[in-house]
Amino acid sequence: MTAALTNRKWTLKSRPQTTVAEQHFNFETETVGELADGEFLVKTQYLSFEPAQRGWLNDVRSYVPPVAIGEVMRSVAAGEVIASKHADYQIGDRVQGGFGWQEYAISDGSGLFPVEKIIESVPISYPLHIYGLTGLTAYFGLLDIGKPKAGDTIVISGAAGATGSTVGQIAKLMGCRVIGIAGGQAKCQWLLDELGYDAVIDYKSESVELRLQELCKNSIDIFFDNVGGEILDQVLVNMANYGRIVLCGGISSGYQVAELPPGPKNYMQLVIRRCHMEGFIVLDHVDRYPEATEQLMQWVDEGKILVKEYILEGIEQCPQALAGLFSGQNFGKQLVKI
Ligand SMILES: NC(=O)c1ccc[n+]([C@@H]2O[C@H](COP(=O)([O-])OP(=O)(O)OC[C@H]3O[C@@H](n4cnc5c(N)ncnc54)[C@H](OP(=O)(O)O)[C@@H]3O)[C@@H](O)[C@H]2O)c1
DSSP states (O other): OOTTOEEEEEEEOSOOSSSOOGGGEEEEEEEOOOOOTTOEEEEEEEEEOOTHHHHTTSOSOOSSOOOOTTSBOOOOEEEEEEEEOOTTOOTTOEEEEOOOSBSEEEEOSTTEEEEEEOOTTSOTTGGGTTTSHHHHHHHHIIIIIIOOOTTOEEEEESTTBHHHHHHHHHHHHTTOEEEEEESSHHHHHHHHHTSOOSEEEETTTSOHHHHHHHHHTTOEEEEEESSOHHHHHHHHTTEEEEEEEEEOOOGGGTTOSSSOOOOOTTTTHHHHTTOEEEEOOGGGGGGGHHHHHHHHHHHHHTTSSOOOEEEEESGGGHHHHHHHTTTTOOSBEEEEEO
């Protein structure tokens, strides 16, 4: 049934100490194996890229085990069932799961993500971001930890990325004043013109310190932080009393093992300003994914949340797609189309 098919895949060759690059992976070709009873074959169509994937290459304790040397590089993917010996999965079904950086994957159905069979009416890539972990991260991080109220001022770092751009739009829906920090004129203009942000800071060409004083001196109610490092320190000295800091990620560290970043030097501001700072992992909210996904779908359907995808074409592009997250290559959600 599958013998004539050739699978191309990326496996982990060595662990990067600093920046991740193509040299850390092997590009391999193999014949697709025969299906056993209870298995089905997926042809992947889109692969999802997140900064956390760089962290999974480090052999350290984390919320998931590291990718093993020789293992197919881990990522969530969406695709179509093209052969099946599984009673619940038929040819033509659209599914998403942790299929990794490869063109074909054999699955027994276990470990598929909650939006298992992708609804026909939405683009097959959407459950990889806005109706998947990216949208859910924005939703739970902002609403549960940030607790936005109408009139609050929120600052978002990594504001033009997949998560950040969703957070900003939900915050606007909650009636907040939204200030985004992003790299480069084009991203900042997009936040202002298309997403309706109230103000932006281009951290690559402007002083974040000075711009925060101009825009929101001592009055930040919520900081949604995707970046960490110096930007976190600059925001800490401008928090309002009783503000909330949502620690979503720290991409400025590059998620490298060689040199870990220092903690925020201005952390005493949390005491002085009685602020709450809390980290979270979206996977902890799995029981509420249906509720959140339904709300995100409604907002997208109503045109209240715009979705932007940044797509590289071809399985060959996987290492570049991952590395590009750390140089700001992507505009919205980074995907590879197979
Ligand atoms: N807690 C959770 O459960 C959870 C779940 C998913 C994601 N996350 C975290 O959420 C954050 C965003 O993830 P995403 O998937 O939406 O990626 P993303 O924001 O779409 O892509 C990464 C962006 O980060 C920015 N960046 C890269 N290096 C930077 C640096 N040194 N300083 C400042 N900005 C930098 C770049 O934008 P610029 O061009 O603006 O620099 C880049 O486009 C990450 O920190 C990720 O680890 C957390």
